[in-house]
Amino acid sequence: MKMKFCSLSSGSSGNCVYMETENTRVLIDAGFSGKKVEELLKNIDVDPKTLDGILVTHEHTDHIKGVGILSRRYNLPIMANYGTWMGMDKKIGKIKDENILIFKNDYDFEFRDLEIHPISTYHDSECSCGYIVGNSNKKITVMTDTGYVSQNMKDKIKGSDILYVEANHDVDMLKNGIYPYHLKQRVLSTKGHLSNIDSAMMLGEVLKANEEKVILAHLSQENNTPKMAFETIKFYLEKLGLDTEKEIDLSVAPRHMASKIITLD
Ligand SMILES: [Zn+2]
Numbered sequence: 001m002k003m004k005f006c007s008l009s010s011g012s013s014g015n016c017v018y019m020e021t022e023n024t025r026v027l028i029d030a031g032f033s034g035k036k037v038e039e040l041l042k043n044i045d046v047d048p049k050t051l052d053g054i055l056v057t058h059e060h061t062d063h064i065k066g067v068g069i070l071s072r073r074y075n076l077p078i079m080a081n082y083g084t085w086m087g088m089d090k091k092i093g094k095i096k097d098e099n100i101l102i103f104k105n106d107y108d109f110e111f112r113d114l115e116i117h118p119i120s121t122y123h124d125s126e127c128s129c130g131y132i133v134g135n136s137n138k139k140i141t142v143m144t145d146t147g148y149v150s151q152n153m154k155d156k157i158k159g160s161d162i163l164y165v166e167a168n169h170d171v172d173m174l175k176n177g178i179y180p181y182h183l184k185q186r187v188l189s190t191k192g193h194l195s196n197i198d199s200a201m202m203l204g205e206v207l208k209a210n211e212e213k214v215i216l217a218h219l220s221q222e223n224n225t226p227k228m229a230f231e232t233i234k235f236y237l238e239k240l241g242l243d244t245e246k247e248i249d250l251s252v253a254p255r256h257m258a259s260k261i262i263t264l265d
């Protein structure tokens with residue numbers, strides 16, 4: 001079955017991913033105003049009225065800003081685990097009971113024709129997760145906002161056709177940058193965000209040189225640049241003997257606009 005994937009916007013200023021199959025259209029996170037998400041969807045010719053639901057990774061504002069408004073405007077179910085519901089409940093406004101769907105991290109569930117595996121991540125929020133979404137023979141991983149990637153997580157995301165993964169910061173830029181000490185410590189901790197080099201090392205263990213599409217996401221505006229993330233990870237993967245042009249397809253998710261749409265046939 002065909003699947004389409006698009007990063008509508010990515011970074012600490014807001015995150016939103018769009019995914020569709022022939023029967024289902026979902027967002028993962030909606031970290032912008034409802035109006036902005038509608039605009040982003042319009043840019044890829046998707047009518048928000050055709051959406052079927054929203055998956056939420058965690059309750060930080062850059063992931064949930066538009067979730068409540070979109071659910072009310074288009075009568076969309078919101079899928080999140082219990083901890084995230086507790087964390088976002090007051091921030092997203094009143095949601096119809098029938099649109100509150102609760103899952104458990106690390107247990108599969110189905111939504112329409114999608115098989116969804118919410119994968120626990122390490123982050124300073126109630127109960128964050130990433131998602132492995134697929135159907136019979138496709139697998140897409142969306143995993144950002146994690147300070148650490150365990151062996152179990154690596155094992156689970158192996159074999160993905162698309163890996164949308166965090167490359168948040170360059171460690172030196174962060175250490176020498178303008179963030180106050182406590183914020184630097186937060187980002188660098190195992191409950192913060194993945195650095196470029198962490199991301200490279202994780203990818204080195206996970207990729208199979210099988211033409212996987214790797215999209216680097218959730219870049220910090222202050223402590224990274226698209227070029228630095230791309231070059232660091234390309235350099236590291238090539239050192240491991242991976243051809244980043246032929247064997248994998250490496251790119252960076254744009255901060256303020258939609259990426260190209262990837263179609264998996
Ligand atoms: Zn975030």
Ligand SMILES: [Zn+2]
Nearest residue numbers: 058060123145
């Ligand atoms: Zn976060």
